[in-house]
Amino acid sequence: MEKTDRTVTAPFWRRFLLHFAPICLFVVLPLLIAGYLGHQTIANERTKHLDRVTAGLERNLIQAQYELDAATFLRKIGRGAWLKLRQARAGAGDFNRYCLALRNYLPVEFDFYAFDDKGALLTPATMPLRSRYIATRLWELVRSTPTEQNRMFQRIKKQLKAFVGPEFRISKFLESRDNCLPIIARHQQGMIYWINDPRNPASGILLIFWDVPALAFRLEQAGRQHLKNFDAAFAASSQEAVQNFGREQTDPVLAGELFRRLVFMGQANVFDEQERIWAGRKIEGAWLIAGAWTTVSDFTRMQFYLHAGLMLLALLAVTIYFWSMTYGSFYLSLRIKLLALFFMAVMMPIMGFAYLGYRYLDDREETLRATVANHSRRLLFAMDESFRDAGASFINDFAGLSRRLATPDSSLASDIHARIESNDLISIELRDARKADMIFFQQNELFFEGMREVSDAFSRYCIDNSLGTSLTDAVDPVLDMVIRSPEAGMNIFFVRPREVHKMEFGPIPMFIFWEIFASDSEKPFYTFIVQSASRLIKSLVRQRMLASRTDNSLAPYTLAACSDHTGEWLPAPLKNANILRDIVNQTRFSDKPVDVTVKLGSEEYLVTGLHGRFATDFCLFAFYPRHLITADIAEQGRLIRSGILLFLLLALTAGWLLSDVFLLPIARLGEGVNAIKARNSDFRIVSTQKDEFGDLADNFNHMIADLKEMQLAKDVQESLLPSAPPQVPGYQISFANRMASAVGGDYFDVRVLDRDRVCVVIGDVTGHGVGSALVMAMAKAVVYQGLKEDRGLVEIFEDLNLTVYTFFRNPAVRKMITVFAAMIDLKSGRGTFVNAGHNFPIKVGVDRKCSDLKAVHLPVGAVARLRGLKLHDFVLEPDELLVFYTDGLVEVVNSRQEMYGYERLQTFLSGLPTVDANMVSSRLLTAYDSWLGGAEPDDDLTIVVLRRLAADA
16 A cells, blocks of 8 residues: 655765765766876877987088088099099090089089090190199109109109198198198198099099188088988078078078077077977087977877777766766676676776886887997097007017018018008108218108108107217208107107007107117117008908907897098998998087987897097997897887786786676575575575675575565465456456565455355455455454355445454554455345545546545544444446456555556456456556566556456346
8 A cells, every 4th residue: 555665866966976986986087097198108208209300300411510611512522523534534525514513503614634545634625724744753653663753753843832832731731632731822722632443543533622612602512312311401601691401491490590599509409389399500610500490389289189089988977977877778797797896996006017017128228229329439449548558569560570670680670661652651760869960861752741841850860869979960950859849748758668659740650669679789779660650550450340349248239430531431332331420420520429220131229329539530330139138128028028928918817706706696696586486495505604794694584584484474464365266157257466576555355245256355455465464354254254144235334343452552553553444235236335545446437537446534544433434325237347446556656666557447348348357457457567677676566357248137
């Protein structure tokens, strides 16, 4: 009779936390972590990108500085002319046109001497030349043997000095093949360049530039070729004087600001509002300033897209969550939910581990590269430092030659001649140490040009310092002042005999050695030996580079050296050396070591370059295979990925095993529920867990034991109710009863009495369950006894009211019962009924119209005495139905919380055709189940249908 509202409205904060907590745990927190880590990853990549752009810009500036160097610029012109000469040997017309075009191209005066395979001059007569004769003689000298070169130089020395300037040194000229040598002629600085065919030295070119093209001209030419590679570039000598190059024009205001910050303020780099980074280098009094696009906004845009995508993902997840809470009906097992919870719990540290792994690999690669670069620099600095006292490596050679000079043998003259022919030996002297008189003398005039007087003075200083003589009194005072000056740097040489000293004072760098010793006759001798420092250093570089290749302690580093003048690689030519040409140029013009990555063949190398300080005229390089770093990073990456995967697998396995701790007890409880459904009251849950699940299992076992008693009570109650409708002639009787719990409070009975009467009783005790079942049993007994004694319905109701009120009036056990009873004469269909607060039965007429058996009174047990309870008459005609029911039929609600209702019941009964009573009760139950929609009912249900048959009317 009573309805229990099981939907309890929770407090707002509890409902808020019910949704807020899972959304934060499963949506907000993972996305926040993913967003932060993604943001940091993009920021790190942006920093690396900026570093790469900055390094690339610096390399391009160094390359531009190399291209704008006057010697490089004129050297390229010379190489172009040499290439054109070789291409035009078959046709003199093309070469003549080229010569004229070159004359028109260069804004400075120059002489262009081209020689064929026989050494004949090919330069067109139309080209003005200052001296065809001297240039031809100079070219003959170039292609002659050293002995012939000495003789020829002596013949043309004065004319040559007058031609190319007194500062011209033939020794430097001969060592400057394919290089520009500075000269000063007529007080004007210029350059001289020559190159010939190594297989046929007679063929080649000689270019004498009497002036150097201005920087503005070189900038203009480089701007057409090399400076166009810059995104933006300009040359400036002040904030106002700006000359634009590059692919884009630079605003004058911006150019002035950049000049001020880079030149006056000394900033290394400047970042402008257009996402360009700027740097500059000084070139001959002007500054070349270039910028490169950094596209850092792309990374900012990527961060925005990342955050926007994560926000959309969060909104989608929240929308799906609330949709599933409101309309969703899909099923997810508890194991999946637990695994999802566990997965999200481990995914957050996994994201952290993945990010830390990414940063570790990135930092490790940078660390390894820095370690390689630092070690390469240490090797190169150590190698360069080893040339600080390079002369000491040749001390035995110098000392041996000195001893042989003092005690000559038959092969001495030929050995000295061979060394002078190879230009290794420059000068050798043997003097009487007492008077500095020359005993033996040989020199290479080409390389000892103008040094005879210096050599004589030097020897006198050395003898005086060793023997205490005064031979220097005969030295010219001016020369004495020059030699003794600190700028000459020779004072230390006078007091250190039997050592190899490097002397920069002279036409070329030289190694000198001197010593004084006495012979068998105790006559002191003085020996003085001069050799070419560049040639000896070159041989020493080759020797040490070869030694480094066999030194296992240097593995896997490979050392090599490149000559500044000839571009020759030592100890042996390199494959793909052209790829390293720009790196060599950058190393030459950089004031610090250069670190680059270069691919030679199929192998990538980390290359560190250092311009030699003591290994003059050489760039030193260290090569390290990059695949060693790549392999290390790949191995570390595999270990990190394996660790993360192993952690994930162990975590999911642990989650799966831990889920059994929760799910196995729940599964056992499910088995217990199924056992209850199957009415197996002997089922028990076996549990050894000492926790809440163990307590729950114990409580379930106690409950199922109680349910066994409840089943017994149910069986007793069912035995009190009719098991089958009685067979009454002329009538059909059908009934149905469903309890909301094991036992209920609905009561009905159909009893056939004597004198052709039938009594139908239906009632509903307040509530349902055991208490209501007890009241129902008591009502059953009172009614049964009253009918047995043939008492009237009113009297039976009064006795029932007295019994219920007496025993169930206390508040703790307060119970009432609504009861309807009808007594029907089977022959006439006339009957009387009494109603104590029960639902009105519905009579369905032959015309399918419904009417109620109305009578209003308080329920039984509501008051101590029933007052005003009366009998009411009714007639049941043939083919009419009388439907008795409890409130469980009309008060049932569907999923939308809509009540079935009395009007819907009447409509349903009116729409039924003339059918038997069993069909009516069956269809009522079908409609009841359809409206309930599979939910559990809140109240007991009882239906009794009585139909009078037409055939027996």
